[in-house]
Amino acid sequence: MPNNYRIAKISSLLKKEITLILQNDLENDLLRSNFINISKIELSGDLQFCKIYITSTAEEAIRKEIVEELNLAKTYIRHTLGQRIEMRRVPEMTFKDDTVLEKGLSVLKLLAELKNKKHNQDSKVEGNNKNV
Known part of the structure; x- marks a missing residue:
């Protein structure tokens, strides 16, 4: 079984x-017209x-379309990787939408x-204390 260092290196x-x-090989307008970033790759221990x-x-709707298009193109991507x-x-691939960014933004909000x-409650309390 591969060690964690090897998995991390292969993932990278x-x-x-x-x-x-x-960026260079896929001829899909949806993929080319939107900024796409790979945020994380989870590789199984057996590298399969x-x-x-x-x-x-x-x-969100467009991101779902992007994920669908990538999953349709995964055979081509895998073949190109093999070359x-x-x-x-070359491992079997599944593309997924990473919602961590949206969840983080909602927590910050x-x-x-x-x-x-x-702050509003503290202001009201201070205002009430001044009136007394």
């Missing part, structure tokens, strides 16, 4: 090469499967709202 190589394939998480600046890198077997509520 896959990320680099898949990014190049997405990988989940590729992507982020995009596009809206570019020396691996006994909630924290800002709580801070504003606390």
Whole structure:
């Protein structure tokens, strides 16, 4: 079974090469017209499967279309990877939408709202203390 260092190294190589394939080799207008970033690759311990998480600046509906298009093109991407890198077997790929960024932004928004509520409550308390 491969060690974590090897998995991390192969994940990094896959990320680099898949990014190049997405930028240069795919002839898809949807993919070319939207900014796509590979945020994370989860590679199985036996190097047979990988989940590729992507982020995009596009809206949620368009991101879902992008993920669908990438999953349709995964055979081509895998074949191209096989020509570019020396691996006994290129892993099976699944593209997924990475929603961590949106979740993080919603948490920050909630924290800002709580801070504003606390500030407003503190202001009201100070105003009441001045009147007494």
